[in-house]
Amino acid sequence: MILAAANERARTITDTGFEWPTWPAFWRTVSLADYNTRVVIIGTTLLGIAAGVVGTFAYLRKRAMVGDALSHATLPGIAAAFLITGAKSLPPLLIGAAISGVLGILCVLGLRRIPRIKEDAAIGIVLSVFFGAGIVLITFVQKMETGNQAGLDRFIYGKAAGMIFSDAALIGAVALAVLAGVLLMFKEFRAICFDAEYAAAQGWPVMLVDVIMMSLVVLTTVVGLQAVGLILVVALLIIPATAARFWTDDLRTMTLLAGFFGALSGWIGSSFSALLPRMPTGAVIVLCTGLIFFISMMFAPLRGVIASIVRRESLSLKIRYQNLLRAIAEVEEQAAPGISVPYAHLLAERSWKPRQIRGLIRRGFRRGDLHAGDAGGLALTSEGRERANRVLRNHRLWELYLIRYADIAPSHVDRDADMIEHVLSPEIVRELEKALAEAPPIPPSPHAGEVFA
Amino acid sequence: MSGWDWTSDGWVTLVAAMSAISCALPGNYLVLRKMSLMGDAISHAVLPGLAAAFLISQSRAPLPMFFGAVVVGVLTALLTQAISRFGRVEEGAAMGVIFSVLFAAGLIMIRQATDHVDLDPSCVLYGNIEHIGLEAAVGGMPPAVTNLAAVLVLNVVFIIAFYKELRICAFDPALATTVGINANLMHYALMVIVAITTVANFESVGSILVIAMLIVPAVCAHLLTDRLGLMLVISAMIAGLSAVAGRVLVVYAPGWIGVEADTNTAALMTVVAGMLLLLAVLFSPEHGLIGALLHRMSFARQVMREDILGLLYRWHEMTRGRARSMTRDEILNAVGRNFLSTRALRSLRRRGQIEIDSPVTGDALHGMRLTDTGSRRASEIVRGHRLWETYLRTHFELPLDHLHMPAERVEHFLTPELSAKLDDALTGPDVDPHGKSIPKTSG
Numbered sequence: 104m105i106l107a108a109a110n111e112r113a114r115t116i117t118d119t120g121f122e123w124p125t126w127p128a129f130w131r132t133v134s135l136a137d138y139n140t141r142v143v144i145i146g147t148t149l150l151g152i153a154a155g156v157v158g159t160f161a162y163l164r165k166r167a168m169v170g171d172a173l174s175h176a177t178l179p180g181i182a183a184a185f186l187i188t189g190a191k192s193l194p195p196l197l198i199g200a201a202i203s204g205v206l207g208i209l210c211v212l213g214l215r216r217i218p219r220i221k222e223d224a225a226i227g228i229v230l231s232v233f234f235g236a237g238i239v240l241i242t243f244v245q246k247m248e249t250g251n252q253a254g255l256d257r258f259i260y261g262k263a264a265g266m267i268f269s270d271a272a273l274i275g276a277v278a279l280a281v282l283a284g285v286l287l288m289f290k291e292f293r294a295i296c297f298d299a300e301y302a303a304a305q306g307w308p309v310m311l312v313d314v315i316m317m318s319l320v321v322l323t324t325v326v327g328l329q330a331v332g333l334i335l336v337v338a339l340l341i342i343p344a345t346a347a348r349f350w351t352d353d354l355r356t357m358t359l360l361a362g363f364f365g366a367l368s369g370w371i372g373s374s375f376s377a378l379l380p381r382m383p384t385g386a387v388i389v390l391c392t393g394l395i396f397f398i399s400m401m402f403a404p405l406r407g408v409i410a411s412i413v414r415r416e417s418l419s420l421k422i423r424y425q426n427l428l429r430a431i432a433e434v435e436e437q438a439a440p441g442i443s444v445p446y447a448h449l450l451a452e453r454s455w456k457p458r459q460i461r462g463l464i465r466r467g468f469r470r471g472d473l474h475a476g477d478a479g480g481l482a483l484t485s486e487g488r489e490r491a492n493r494v495l496r497n498h499r500l501w502e503l504y505l506i507r508y509a510d511i512a513p514s515h516v517d518r519d520a521d522m523i524e525h526v527l528s529p530e531i532v533r534e535l536e537k538a539l540a541e542a543p544p545i546p547p548s549p550h551a552g553e554v555f556a
Numbered sequence: 557m558s559g560w561d562w563t564s565d566g567w568v569t570l571v572a573a574m575s576a577i578s579c580a581l582p583g584n585y586l587v588l589r590k591m592s593l594m595g596d597a598i599s600h601a602v603l604p605g606l607a608a609a610f611l612i613s614q615s616r617a618p619l620p621m622f623f624g625a626v627v628v629g630v631l632t633a634l635l636t637q638a639i640s641r642f643g644r645v646e647e648g649a650a651m652g653v654i655f656s657v658l659f660a661a662g663l664i665m666i667r668q669a670t671d672h673v674d675l676d677p678s679c680v681l682y683g684n685i686e687h688i689g690l691e692a693a694v695g696g697m698p699p700a701v702t703n704l705a706a707v708l709v710l711n712v713v714f715i716i717a718f719y720k721e722l723r724i725c726a727f728d729p730a731l732a733t734t735v736g737i738n739a740n741l742m743h744y745a746l747m748v749i750v751a752i753t754t755v756a757n758f759e760s761v762g763s764i765l766v767i768a769m770l771i772v773p774a775v776c777a778h779l780l781t782d783r784l785g786l787m788l789v790i791s792a793m794i795a796g797l798s799a800v801a802g803r804v805l806v807v808y809a810p811g812w813i814g815v816e817a818d819t820n821t822a823a824l825m826t827v828v829a830g831m832l833l834l835l836a837v838l839f840s841p842e843h844g845l846i847g848a849l850l851h852r853m854s855f856a857r858q859v860m861r862e863d864i865l866g867l868l869y870r871w872h873e874m875t876r877g878r879a880r881s882m883t884r885d886e887i888l889n890a891v892g893r894n895f896l897s898t899r900a901l902r903s904l905r906r907r908g909q910i911e912i913d914s915p916v917t918g919d920a921l922h923g924m925r926l927t928d929t930g931s932r933r934a935s936e937i938v939r940g941h942r943l944w945e946t947y948l949r950t951h952f953e954l955p956l957d958h959l960h961m962p963a964e965r966v967e968h969f970l971t972p973e974l975s976a977k978l979d980d981a982l983t984g985p986d987v988d989p990h991g992k993s994i995p996k997t998s999g
Contacts, residue, residue: 167649227592231768235826242820338656381667386660393657
């Protein structure tokens with residue numbers, strides 16, 4: 104039945120071609136020339152700022168999905184306010200929304216305290232039961248006074264395109280309130296976001312700060328309902344904040360960045376939907392936040408996926424390279440400095456793939472650590488020897504330390520030392536030297552006398 | 557709408573009950589694994605799956621749409637996990653990101669696909685169960701019945717077949733892995749089941765009822781029992797009950813409040829389920845609020861009774877046996893004059909633990925004293941108290957003035973067996989740290 108009506112129109116389904124906007128139209132939108140477009144774009148941009156900023160704290164307080172329960176819980180309030188006042192004027196509807204939204208949050212917090220009901224279940228219960236109650240009321244209104252409720256749907260899916268000046272002004276006022284609240288309470292918010300128990304022990308009024316923070320969330324959600332709808336408003340709270348988290352560890356920067364991402368999505372999203380046909384504004388804005396999230400998750404230098412893959416790979420390359428140098432140094436130790444080590448020996452030393460080891464050897468030549476020795480083997484240059492001996496020394500020091508202080512059998516220390524030798528900082532090496540007093544420049548291998556195949 | 561009509565209302569109720577039960581069963585595992593919101597996320601996120609299948613197949617054929625939705629539903633679970641793992645994002649937030657972006661994409665796709673028709677995504681949200689009534693009225697069994705019956709059977713079979721695996725994964729995934737059950741595989745199997753259930757239920761009852769039925773009956777059942785098998789049965793019963801009661805209300809409630817109006821059946825069923833949950837929260841024997849309140853109250857009465865017994869015992873001891881009784885006023889002044897204490901006095905007399913000095917006159921000025929049974933009980937209490945003080949003094953080296961308060965609390969929990977153990981551990985002391993003698997056991 105979802106698409107029942109569409110069935111009859113099956114022929115027109117293919118008719119999804121875009122009508123690309125003309126240049127003048129594009130320019131008019133970007134330059135905010137039309138009054139209506141201007142109101143919508145400014146309104147959604149302000150909403151993006153407010154939601155991004157306040158969402159940062161909701162996200163860090165692990166209240167992301169509580170926002171979802173909150174937005175769904177506004178519906179019965181809207182319907183009830185409509186039933187009582189019988190008018191479609193905005194203020195009573197929004198007040199109703201705020202009241203039932205707060206009630207929903209209180210229910211989540213109350214249910215969570217009951218043994219056996221976990222936070223996720225509490226959120227799901229409030230979300231579905233309140234929304235169900237809202238739908239009951241709305242259909243009730245609809246069937247009692249025919250056609251009168253047409254306006255209430257916009258709270259579910261949002262109707263940013265129908266935004267008028269007073270709506271945008273209201274959003275602006277809320278955005279100002281949010282910014283003022285965050286500026287004034289920044290320290291308090293930070294304290295309860297990172298360690299509420301510690302904050303309470305320090306004497307902060309955690310309860311009060313929490314209430315203020317949640318009121319800002321409620322305000323933003325309620326004014327956002329009309330623009331993006333109650334299903335998607337939570338996206339504006341969560342996504343910019345989550346995206347900003349990838350870029351920084353600093354709360355101030357994160358808040359600014361989340362506000363910026365929110366604004367950007369609001370601006371680009373509403374411009375897009377003004378330019379292209381059949382683009383529901385709220386959904387386009389959410390897609391924009393999604394795109395920003397994806398870019399941040401992938402490419403952010405601090406916590407992004409690619410950055411961490413690169414870091415991991417470069418560490419593992421460094422480790423493999425140091426292992427190669429150490430392998431040669433160990434042969435030198437047995438024989439004589441400057442000896443040429445045959446390639447086959449190195450290949451047998453560890454489970455290296457030929458391709459891998461060739462890459463490592465090239466790296467050694469490039470850095471001047473290796474040079475071609477006699478009989479097609481490899482030999483260390485003097486810089487290479489210095490580097491290799493440092494790694495070997497770290498390895499041996501750690502082995503000695505494990506044997507002496509951790510009571511680990513000599514046959515078991517090699518692998519542990521293998522992992523730690525690459526990350527020993529000079530300070531730790533000094534500490535080890537102190538602990539192991541008068542260690543020789545390169546301690547002898549504890550495995551001497553063991554037979555290596 | 558007037559009165560119950562078996563052809564239409566009967567079918568509607570049956571469909572609603574089947575869909576509610578088929579949601580409630582896998583919902584138990586979601587609730588236990590703290591993944592309740594997965595159902596919410598999946599049911600919102602399947603919208604682009606439906607739309608894409610519609611665009612690709614160019615028809616409203618049920619099968620492609622079903623598969624499109626199920627694939628996207630499972631994808632939601634996968635993506636959520638991927639984001640929270642690789643992006644190190646908290647799981648709830650990751651879920652929020654994924655489902656809202658997918659839902660937004662779905663809305664846009666639907667708008668793009670159907671410019672001219674009023675294709676209402678709200679059907680996805682609150683379903684169109686009334687339609688089933690109309691279908692039934694026109695031509696016998698509605699097609700939704702067979703679909704939902706199939707899903708219900710699938711879920712029951714899945715749960716019975718993998719009962720052991722699902723249970724161990726629900727409570728301890730790490731243990732599951734060590735005993736050779738692939739917890740990850742079970743997780744995704746469950747996600748597939750949830751996605752199938754969600755999608756199949758969509759058209760008839762709408763996602764809001766699906767979300768409610770995945771969570772609410774399971775939470776109710778979890779409040780009522782500790783056994784998984786029983787929890788599954790109870791949750792199914794609660795789901796069925798909400799469906800029936802919801803439909804009955806739709807038919808009769810408008811008449812009760814005197815209006816000619818109709819409302820949304822699926823939404824009302826969610827509200828009924830919410831009410832049932834409220835009842836469970838209040839009246840659950842073990843975890844309910846009322847139960848906890850009653851338990852606290854009866855404990856407070858017990859403490860008061862024992863305090864009075866202790867008081868009389870100590871009075872008797874202090875006066876070296878010269879005065880055995882205290883007047884009612886004296887007692888009440890000592891323990892606090894309130895409803896609790898006067899009630900405790902009455903109850904102690906009824907239990908034969910205290911008596912009036914001279915029962916012949918019954919004068920209120922006459923004192924109250926311990927009977928033999930009361931005296932035995934009182935000595936047990938005082939014995940526990942003093943043993944505990946001795947124990948604290950011996951093993952924790954608390955100062956003398958810090959011993960009374962903890963002992964005052966513990967005395968109500970010390971059974972004669974525990975006291976005997978304390979006595980053994982302290983090798984039978986005669987006096988407590990304050991120099992008062994510790995009563996011996998009477999038997």
